[in-house]
Amino acid sequence: AIWMTQSPSLLSASTGDRVTISCRMSQGISSYLAWYQQKPGKAPELLIYAASTLQSGVPSRFSGSGSGTDFTLTISCLQSEDFATYYCQQYYSFPRTFGGGTKVEIK
Amino acid sequence: QVQLQESGPGLVKPSQTLSLTCTVSGGSISSGGYYWSWIRQHPGKGLEWIGYIYYSGSTYYNPSLKSRVTISVDTSKNQFSLKLSSVTAADTAVYYCARERLAGNWYFDLWGRGTLVTVSS
Numbered sequence A: 001a002i003w004m005t006q007s008p009s010l011l012s013a014s015t016g017d018r019v020t021i022s023c024r025m026s027q028g029i030s031s032y033l034a035w036y037q038q039k040p041g042k043a044p045e046l047l048i049y050a051a052s053t054l055q056s057g058v059p060s061r062f063s064g065s066g067s068g069t070d071f072t073l074t075i076s077c078l079q080s081e082d083f084a085t086y087y088c089q090q091y092y093s094f095p096r097t098f099g100g101g102t103k104v105e106i107k
Numbered sequence B: 001q002v003q004l005q006e007s008g009p010g011l012v013k014p015s016q017t018l019s020l021t022c023t024v025s026g027g028s029i030s031s032g033g034y035y036w037s038w039i040r041q042h043p044g045k046g047l048e049w050i051g052y053i054y055y056s057g058s059t060y061y062n063p064s065l066k067s068r069v070t071i072s073v074d075t076s077k078n079q080f081s082l083k084l085s086s087v088t089a090a091d092t093a094v095y096y097c098a099r100e101r102l103a104g105n106w107y108f109d110l111w112g113r114g115t116l117v118t119v120s121s
Helices: none
Strands: A004-007 A010-013 A019-025 A033-038 A045-049 A062-067 A070-075 A085-090 A102-106 B003-007 B018-025 B034-041 B047-053 B059-061 B069-074 B079-084 B093-101 B108-111 B115-119
Touching (some): A019 A102, A033 A062, A045 A062, A045 B108, B003 B093, B018 B093, B018 B115, B034 B069, B047 B093, B079 B093
Antiparallel strands (some): A019 A070, A033 A045, A033 A085, B018 B079, B034 B047, B047 B059, B093 B108, B093 B115
């Protein structure tokens, strides 16, 4: 299985901040990476796929980058509705695996 | 639009079999182009992929759970189901059904709301 190390696990930030979340793979996965947002009591929602392609309807303040083993999710100007937990997920191979999550909390 | 809804007992006794069903509405499982998956989330923890089924019946399970998992599909009812045998408290989790899109980039583009299953006597 491909292991994913997501960091930080907790990120304290203020509205308007630029935040960056990292996801590192145990082996190269090309660009077969997705990012999800999960709010308490809700299912995850797809934000980005193919490492950098924004899902339809997702605000442009979200962006993704990277390929191979190192990936980044950036929120350019944090909004109140962005306080949530974010997960990366690889779909390069089975079993599908997720990062441990990054909780973005209000500072 | 397509929606997924999990259903099943919220409480299962240790050593018994957990059984959940996911009903697909607004679209047909048989249309192809998707893997129909189960994913779980232990309380306060991350996400764990359990396995998928294609409408044809082909499956793939997470090796960590393979010996205890069975996923089946009923195309006539537009449903797919999960059975997890010999459960313990470690199987207490929110169980999600999800759709994995198969078209160049494969990702989970649709999720059910999730259902909490507690394993306890």
